[in-house]
Amino acid sequence: MFTGIIEEMGAMRRISRQGQAMILTIGAKKILEDVHLGDSISVNGVCLTVVQYDESSITVDVMPETFRRTSLQKLHVGDPVNLERAMLAGGRFGGHIVQGHVDSTGVITERHPEENAVVFQVEPAEPSILRYMIPHGSITIDGISLTLVQVTEQRFTVSIIPHTLAQTVLQHKKAGDEVNLEADVLGKYMEKLLTHRTSGSGETARKQGALTEAFLAENGFI
Helix, strand or coil: EEEECCCCCEEEEEEEEECEEEEEECCHHHHHHHCCCEEEECCCCCEEEEEECCEEEEEEEEEEEHHHHHHHHCCCCCCCCEEEEECCCHHHHHHHHCCCCCCEHHHEEEEECCCCEEEEEEEEEEEHHHHCCCCCEEEEECCCEEEEEECCCCCCEEEEHHHHHCHHHHCCCCCCCCEEEECCHHHHHHHHHHHCCCCCCHHHHHCCCHHHHHHHHCCCCC
16 A cells, blocks of 8 residues: 655666567666565555565566556556555655556646646546546656546546645646556445445345334434
């Protein structure tokens, strides 16, 4: 699990492709301080496993499912990437719960300054992800924990402060570029729970714990 607070920008050193499988070697510094084989590293918001490392880089595998669902397939040697190590149990929780499981890619449709900030407008490739977004809620873009400003039926906006812009790959992003998106996991679990609790009827619903009128009456709520 991650928090969406980027620790450093790494640089793509080598990309090996075989069909929809990839092996990425990424130059880094800070995340190498305590790296081990099998560690989880967020690369542009994608949770990947360290399979090899040396004093200046890590190597990770990208399986076909990850290739298909993320923007990693569009990386080139020399490209910067956002890097974050998995959260320490005793560390500060600076962002929000980030799994590194990308729900959809999105395209930046607009970027413009607003006083000391830069506003990004993003259109998800899978509009269904928008149902998990609320104004002033959380969204992860390329691994960065950000606060939603506006949410419509097709797009959403975020406002980026100078520090975040300077420390992440967003400084290089422009209209037309693709980004990885992960919705707030709390919303996804809530949807699943509510759907499960109200999906049955009669005895089946009662056994599943559905919130039915009969259940409310039986327990003295109505």
